[in-house]
Amino acid sequence: MSEKKLFGTSGIRGLIESEVTTDLALKVGKSLATYLNNTGTVVLGYDTRTTNKMLEQAICAGLLEGGVDVIKIGMVPTPLVGYATEKLNADAGVMITASHNPSPYNGIKLWNKNGMAYTAEQEASIEEIYYAKDFKKPQWDEIGSVNHNEDIKNIYINDLLNTVDIKPGLKVVIDCACGAGSEISPLVFRKAGCDVITLNSQADGFFPGRNPEPNEANLSSLMKTVVSTGADLGIAHDGDADRMITVDEKGNVSDFDKLLALISKKFGGTVITTVDAGLCMDESMEEVGGKVLRTKVGDVNVAELILEEDANFGGEPSGTWLHPDFCMCPDGILSGLRMAEIVSKEGKLSELLAKFPNYPNIREKIVCSKEAKIKVMENMENLLKDAFDDIKEINTIDGVRISFEDGSWVLVRPSGTEDYVRITLEGKTAEKAEYIKDTCKKIIEDNI
Numbered sequence: 001m002s003e004k005k006l007f008g009t010s011g012i013r014g015l016i017e018s019e020v021t022t023d024l025a026l027k028v029g030k031s032l033a034t035y036l037n038n039t040g041t042v043v044l045g046y047d048t049r050t051t052n053k054m055l056e057q058a059i060c061a062g063l064l065e066g067g068v069d070v071i072k073i074g075m076v077p078t079p080l081v082g083y084a085t086e087k088l089n090a091d092a093g094v095m096i097t098a099s100h101n102p103s104p105y106n107g108i109k110l111w112n113k114n115g116m117a118y119t120a121e122q123e124a125s126i127e128e129i130y131y132a133k134d135f136k137k138p139q140w141d142e143i144g145s146v147n148h149n150e151d152i153k154n155i156y157i158n159d160l161l162n163t164v165d166i167k168p169g170l171k172v173v174i175d176c177a178c179g180a181g182s183e184i185s186p187l188v189f190r191k192a193g194c195d196v197i198t199l200n201s202q203a204d205g206f207f208p209g210r211n212p213e214p215n216e217a218n219l220s221s222l223m224k225t226v227v228s229t230g231a232d233l234g235i236a237h238d239g240d241a242d243r244m245i246t247v248d249e250k251g252n253v254s255d256f257d258k259l260l261a262l263i264s265k266k267f268g269g270t271v272i273t274t275v276d277a278g279l280c281m282d283e284s285m286e287e288v289g290g291k292v293l294r295t296k297v298g299d300v301n302v303a304e305l306i307l308e309e310d311a312n313f314g315g316e317p318s319g320t321w322l323h324p325d326f327c328m329c330p331d332g333i334l335s336g337l338r339m340a341e342i343v344s345k346e347g348k349l350s351e352l353l354a355k356f357p358n359y360p361n362i363r364e365k366i367v368c369s370k371e372a373k374i375k376v377m378e379n380m381e382n383l384l385k386d387a388f389d390d391i392k393e394i395n396t397i398d399g400v401r402i403s404f405e406d407g408s409w410v411l412v413r414p415s416g417t418e419d420y421v422r423i424t425l426e427g428k429t430a431e432k433a434e435y436i437k438d439t440c441k442k443i444i445e446d447n448i
């Protein structure tokens with residue numbers, strides 16, 4: 001197998017502009033057909049990017065040649081592909097999207113029949129077939145057929161509406177980044193009884209309104225519009241609407257960790273998050289007698305642990321939330337609806353989030369080469385153990401995460417894609433936070 005990786009590590013399988021070719025897509029289609037033993041059905045959807053129809057046809061051709069039937073569902077949010085794969089009893093789903101990445105990017109994401117993303121092991125199997133060009137294909141009289149399904153959109157919308165109960169009249173501004181949520185997200189909120197104002201909700205692969213990554217730097221229009229229209233809530237999706245982040249009624253982008261803590265508390269029981277999520281989640285779950293389990297960064301890792309632990313909910317601080325009572329695919333539209341339900345019944349979002357404590361947090365990245373990154377991480381657990389004497393717990397599932405006796409924590413983790421080692425931490429006091437940061441920084445710098 002080649003060293004080159006077809007799939008990325010953090011949810012989206014991003015391909016840069018020059019790699020977005022029909023040749024690649026055709027071979028991915030053939031590889032998936034081979035992986036599925038040249039039988040069964042695949043659901044195929046795409047977001048708003050300019051290269052999507054071209055890639056859709058190529059993937060479709062590869063699947064058909066490999067003897068697999070294709071159900072095309074058109075331009076849809078990623079969660080609808082996961083949902084449709086399960087609902088239509090398909091054997092796999094394919095979504096063509098580069099999620100939150102800029103316009104020239106594209107990517108391919110695969111889904112299991114239960115609506116869950118392909119795991120790293122499954123992706124490795126596809127890669128092996130792809131690079132070995134080990135494509136199996138049936139005879140001319142056994143090639144696949146194509147069907148189109150428009151109805152699944154309405155089934156999905158109705159199912160979402162049956163899942164939430166929003167008090168009527170809530171004023172919501174929805175910013176879809178001109179991405180895949182543009183058509184369905186505002187429609188669902190209207191049908192759910194909200195008074196909806198839209199921003200960037202015309203599908204456009206050039207993303208003319210804003211960059212599809214929903215972070216504070218990209219959401220200034222939404223923040224202003226929420227205030228100027230006197231809205232109760234702002235909701236921003238990423239390019240494929242599997243994520244969302246809220247803006248409160250004062251126009252502030254919500255703290256990711258606090259938002260995750262607020263929604264987790266509603267579910268109670270066992271909830272799953274990733275090693276980079278903060279302390280307020282543990283504290284708020286303790287209050288309701290629940291527990292938090294942490295796994296590797298990446299929504300498929302969260303999904304895997306949800307199934308393993310039979311958890312009620314799972315989410316990453318990035319705003320990628322999984323609602324296993326609905327589907328195993330992260331769903332930014334359902335996440336937004338559930339936040340709207342909370343705000344409509346319990347009051348102002350700024351006040352709901354202000355109930356969670358503010359602990360000083362620090363994020364630092366230290367530049368180091370690929371080789372140095374591997375070397376320093378090999379010994380990180382021991383180096384940290386020697387440096388601190390108030391360690392309560394060590395988690396090495398993804399980098400090294402240390403919880404201290406007083407509740408403070410630090411995560412030292414190599415970047416998956418860039419030449420950095422990242423330090424992420426929360427201290428119970430500002431002094432403690434500084435002390436942890438300085439200590440970790442010195443350890444890394446002394447050992448690269």
Ligand code: MG
Binds near residue numbers: 100239241242
């Ligand atoms: Mg996404």
